Amino acid sequence: MEPLALYLQHLRDVSGLPFYPWLFDFLLVLTFTLHILAVNLVLGGTLVLLWGRLFGGSYGRRLSRSLSRALPITLSWVIVLAVAPLLFIQVLYDPFWYFSNVISAWWALAFLALIALSFSLLYLYYLRGGYEGAGNPLWPLVAFISLLLVAVIIHALSLQALHPEKWPEWAAKGGTEYQSGGKLFALSLPRLLHFLLASMATTGIFLLFYARYFRPRADYDPNYLSWAARTGARLALIFSLLQAAVGIWWLLSLPAEFRFYTHPLFLLGAGFGLLFILYLLLVRHNPEPHAGRIGALLAATVFFMSYTREALRMKYLSRAGYSFASYPVHPSWSSTALFLLTFLMGLVILGYVGLVVYRAGRGQKEVGAHGWGRLSVLLSWLWIVVMVIIGLALSFKNGALP
Amino acid sequence: MYPIWVVPYLSSALVIGLIASFHILPSHLAVGAFWFNVYIEGKAYREGRPELLSFVRRYTLLILIFCFVFGSLSGVGIWYSATVSSPRGISALIHNYVWGWATEWVFFLIEVATIYAYYYTLGKVDERTHLRIGYLYALSAWISMIIITGILAFMLTPGRWLETGRFFDGFFNPTYWPQLGARTFFMFGIAGLYALLIAATLKEREVAREVSRLAGAWGLFGLILGTLFGYWWLKKLPPEARDFLFGGTLPYLSTLLKVAAISGGIVGLYFLLFGILFPRLNNVPLALLTLIILFLGILSGEGLREGVRRPYIINGFMYSHQVVGADLPAKGIASEVEVLNEKGYLSRLGYLPPELRTITEKNRLSVGRILVAHECANCHALSPKGLRSLPRLLKGLGLKTPEDLAGFLEGLDGYPYMPPFVGTEEERLAAGAYLSTLVKENP
Known part of the structure; x- marks a missing residue:
């Protein structure tokens, strides 16, 4: 075995995987898709907020008010949706993720500090007049800049993880005697831009849904909502075209031996992307009634592109002789079932909360669905009771109690 | 082995410790606060006293910002700091408890959904629905504690896992129940102190006094029961850990225990004097000062919990320098x-x-x-x-x-x-x- 492949094998966790890798991989892609959509909305939304507040006229200013409330909430979702992919990436790709983070340790921590800063500033803006259309635009501006830095850091950490062949060189550069963690080592402009440009397209689609959702409310000017929908569709179209161009640039910058343009997942993702652009082109004059279908095309594109990203990662790592398929597996059926059942239960509860919010936002005070609500509370209690019974039984059996 | 991140003066382990200790404040507040919040909200509806809702709104905003900005980020921060300080340690935990964390994550999702729904729909949806959203939050937050305590306690006392390598054998381990009890009740203490702080900022003096009295009672109750469970936890410590703590092997640990106990005592006195007995004396500077004292107590308590595990990351399995020190045939692992x-x-x-x-x-x-x-x-x-x-x-x-x-x-x-x-x-x-x-x- 090559020394690098042997080293990577030794870096793998000795405990192996508690379930088959395909499930972690699927969950990684699924949760990353949700995470990146929320990331796009925060990044693009902050820019649209700034533009609306400063140059957008009365409609733009109105939009900046709505976004000032939506952005901190979305950033919360970004963070919580990051937890799952972060977890699964550590399960499948532990050698790569940890190595990359350790050699850039200070940056990995700065990443979090910068998110905390942006989060605080977005809240500050919202609470100090932003929701009245009068907040200090400096706060979202600084938030946007630090979010961009956050993007550069996570981009570099992800890219460093793909190049184990360069690790010895980077580790040596890190500082005296291999112990600093103060530098970032990798940057690929087309890859970074491809992620950044997607922010504006996603934000555009968000505006479409925004217009459609608030249409029945009497306190929203219909002309303003039509403007928001048209602006959204235009943003999505222009930036998707730009993104496609940058995507081609990225594709061309990949190692030729990958022949990545022939990869079925890439073709599927690109196909959905193309459909998305064509559909937007067709309905651009009156996009609002088509929001559902456009949103579905966007989701499919991002999902398959996220899978494509995994396929690309595997290409890179196979050069170093690594594949997660050979990771030893010790299936833990009980804990896998715990997660899957909890996940289903979570969907029931989230569905209920979503319905309450949806109806409340439309101005409905009696939201109904009490049966669903009672079921949600009951399921939560049931979860606790089942865990306590299993826990007590095992604790007595194993001598952990009394 | 991964490269090593050397942190001048502090050591990398202390970086995890500092972030983790800070995380206790927002995370335990996030878990404990809503039981108090929905209690006050329910009281407002039952007794037809809408003025109590001004406390609920303000208290929720504090939770929203403090817990969901700094709490969630410091939570991820523990992972990140462990990633760069002790990658093999966090990797061992994740490769055994990934489904535990993933399950906890489901409840994080519910927490985020319900906290925003609760804050933004207060007064905009019917009372029954609103209270239910609050209960759902409180339940999910508590469940997230039920889960993470299993993983934390596993590190100190992996129990039968050391033979079987099975998820639940390690999860429901000898210090699980006392630690869960201690954290559950201490969270009411933390929530009570925050409630006193918020009550002190209210303009409606009557409401402030009433909430202070209730918060004092909740806090004191939590503190007393938490202490009892803490005592049980001390009794359940492995012999070598007890020797570090009480046998004079590591004297700093008994100092930490004293600091934690004294802080707890001061906080308890605050609940009694400025909450239950003389709520009109409750004020922002004193409540803040007490909060700092509480933080010192938490820092000491968590330092103690980490310290008694020495020299291991996972007791009896992986040493603090990330070398596996024991066989686990069930998983094909050799020392x-x-x-x-x-x-x-x-x-x-x-x-x-x-x-x-x-x-x-x-x-x-x-x-x-x-x-x-x-x-x-x-x-x-x-x-x-x-x-x-x-x-x-x-x-x-x-x-x-x-x-x-x-x-x-x-x-x-x-x-x-x-x-x-x-x-x-x-x-x-x-x-x-x-x-x-x-x-x-x-x-």
């Missing part, structure tokens, strides 16, 4: 100590260039430094000032020559709270040579 003692620690440092993986006269000090960084720097500062400073400690022992220091390393695990220094004799000599420069350079 790494023997292999590394035979083949050398350098055999696993594949990121080093070949010329640094064989010790020569010329590179001895460089390699020695790398080995010391790997095996010591997680917990020890390499500078004369700083946490558990190596030059200071070694000087105190009167060790100077490379040979003496190498001999000292060989018998390191004679100290019950220290991991063995792993590697060949040649590697110990290289490490000793480097350590002797530390002692000489810092007279």
